[in-house]
Amino acid sequence: MDKLLEVRNIKAQFVTDGNVVNAVDGVSFYLNPGEIIGVVGESGSGKSVTMMSLLQLISSPGRVAGGEVYLENGKDNLLSYPPNGEKMREVRGGKIGMIFQEPMTSLNPVLTVGYQIQETIMLHLGLDKEAARAKAVEMLKLVNIPDAESRFGYYAQQFSGGMRQRIMIAMALAAEPEILIADEATTALDVTTQAQLLEMMQDIAKKTGTSIIIVTHNLGIVAQYAERIYVMYSGHIMEHAGTKALFRRPEHPYTRGLLKAIPRLSDPKGKVLVPIDGLPPNPANRPPYCPFYPRCEYRKERCKEGIPPLRMTEEGHSIACFLSGEELEQREEELSHKLQKETAKKTIKPELCLDIRKVRKYFPVYKGLIRKKIGEVKAIEDITFQVRKGETLGIVGESGCGKTTLARCLMRVYRPDEGEVIFEGTDIARMKDSELISFRPKMQMIFQDPFSSLDPRQTAGSIVGESLKIHHLTKSQEEYEAKVDELFRLVGLSPELRERVPHEFSGGQRQRLGIARALASNPSLIVCDEPISALDVSIQAQIINLLEELQSRLGLTYLFIAHDLAVVKHISDRIMVMYLGRIVEFSDCLDLYEEPLHPYTKALLSAVPDANPDAGRERIPLKGEVPSILKRPAGCPFSDRCNLTEDRCRKETPQLKEVKPGHRVACFLYEQQEDA
């Protein structure tokens, strides 16, 4: 077949402080006409740099250090042209359109979105201003921007994140390129919006015959949308295969490890996650041999002899590994025996750790010089649930659903406007700060961003030990030192690292510090607010396993807030689904995934890209995006997006009712069944 795009042995370097860093070290791939391929890799694997390099968009101190790029079977190597010359500019936007990760910053804030699309059209299609305008409006309609005609003159900041990304897609496709590169294009978006956009891109590609390169760290996305996949690690392609083959029979040790490390929606509950030990190599000092060697479970002495080239193992499947198929399989067999590790046992006690009753929190909105109150943001209302000791309650929902506000109300960072927060038998909702002091050590929090939630000037030891001092939990200096050392060991860090400051740690290690800090005061409840979403895929499993192990050892109760439904399924005993400040469903974990009841839960689950291309799932498309909490509809919060909305849903708010034992849902649909 004629290849639309062929990249051969492309290399990109960054020069910093006189050191040459090979960010991309000889990557080759191709793209057929009309095909959707995926390039997956963790941060720093060089996937984005590869794409930027082939368009020669990489800017100083980076540079393309070699390689060839051929478009449409041409004989011209695109990299032989100057980066800003005529030829390259024709390709950029004209032949290859690109969408970037951050929809918030990728559009120019001082130019109208219409102008930015029009500009591309005029440049590449040679249309005059009027015709380009018409075409731009047409593009906006294509990506489902409502009221496209008048939105032409809007600025980027007048759109939501999802809308902005639609506009980016419209812009990238405006000049009818043959290839669209989507570089983490949906990473910053909510799950349901992400699914909408990916499906839209897929549809457009089918209609117009555009080929797409999806660049992402999310194995689920490539599993669902790509036909072929390239797995990148540390500037190299490790494995290349058709999507089904890759997920059914991963061959490269890295891919095998990755698939064992991630929780998947379609996995049975109780799957043991096998983390990949260690950290990705620092690009500044990569070894002269296989970059995965230090973390590889399958390694043999001869792996250190050089960088393994990509070799074909079967038709359309190649890996960069010296080991033969038999060697890998043999080792796999050995590993699987070793793997029979017990899942951490945990005991859930019948008594309640938390009993939340009708908690409500509104935030006033002020305006003007005299700060007049003009309204309220109804962040959360009518929140009632219980958590038993030793249990993990997963709280899921998209942005603006109130999960973080709820966590802060429980931790008494905020004072709830109404309701009771009964923690181990005492209502703390109305307590004064002075009374709360004695409760603080019992409830701790692990935060999302391990990069900004630790004081950069404090040493790791004092970060971890701080609450011991605040709450006078140790009697002597020796006891304090010993306790801090113990905490370090508890989370798998060497106590020798105590004197280091946070930036000397990697993301995963920082999150371990965050966990050690939370554990210092010997809490009984830990609220984990998106504790792993900022971490690399291969690191996530390490942290999940650590959390589970700590729970069974210390009898902790977790509130696990996350938007990744596969992770929540893996770790939670029960799950609570929130939408625009209200609980819409509350159920045992398995029940929820097997038989979701609320229309929102169903749509949400169907939107999650599962890293298993064989799991046949029905997609339930959802209208619109998660609205701002300021625009919550009357009645059921989901009423304006639900396919089953009736008059009653718009007038009354459904209450959470038990439909089956242990499964509560707030939807009239199930009440009517009961009545009948």
Place this chain on the structure above:
Amino acid sequence: MGKYLLKRLGQTILVMFLVSILVFLLMSFIPGDPVYAMLGEDITPEEYQVAYEQLGLDKPLITRYAGWLGGVFQGDFGVSYQYHVEVEELIASRVTVTLYLAVLSTVIGYPIGILFGMLTAVYRGKKADSILTFIANLCNCLPQFWIGICLMYFLALKSGLLPSYGFTWPWEDFGMHMKQLIMPLICLSIGSIAGVTRQTRSSMLEVIRQDYVRTARSKGLREKKVILIHVMKNGLIPIITMLGNRLAFMVGGSMFVESVFQIPGMGSLFVKAIGGKDIPVVQACVLLTALVSCLAYIVTDLLYMLVDPRISLVESE
């Protein structure tokens, strides 16, 4: 927009009121006696008494302030102690000279500064950038009066090419006007060229590394278009802030340049008035500077709205 303007004007009135109180209190705070300052030390006690009452110094502070403020509203700032003419006449003749020089130096300095700034940013790290940035940093550090004295030494005293001091309006003697203009104008412009170059460079560099510039490049736009359309409009925002500050600064006049070249502008007037305890003149100068500052900031904000739609969006909400 209209509402916003009204709000800002309201704020300006409040500020001016406070300034007027402070300015009026100057009279009481400045050491030395205003009567002696006006008439000199060699006066009889009777003459002193007459002047004392004429100035209303026997009346309570509030009454004097009200009277003074009433006068100010009618454009009556009193009589200059030194020049013995109405303050408003004195200032009217001085401020035109100052404004003329200020506007000219801005018109020259800003475009050149922005151009240099763009060049240094676009050719970052290249020779052109190193040289221009070095010169800009150097010029930014050189005191104005030092440049003035150097110019005067070489161009006027050594070679006699240019007259060393004075100011003539073009309609009085065009040739003389041009000759007298060169040195003060160079003096005034060098600083602003250097400042604007540095500011433009850093703000352009900040914008160049933004994601939306990468987006613009990924569309295949010419680099010229990327810079002129996508970078410029964003990069100019901090320059507008500088322009506002400069407008405010201008009215006060450049004390150094006007003193060195003996130009009868606001700066030299201000210096002399302070030295001679010419309180009515000082008061008028301060008030005028404050007023122009406030207005300049309003103009700055309006310019912001013109360049940055984000601001007008927030304001119109």
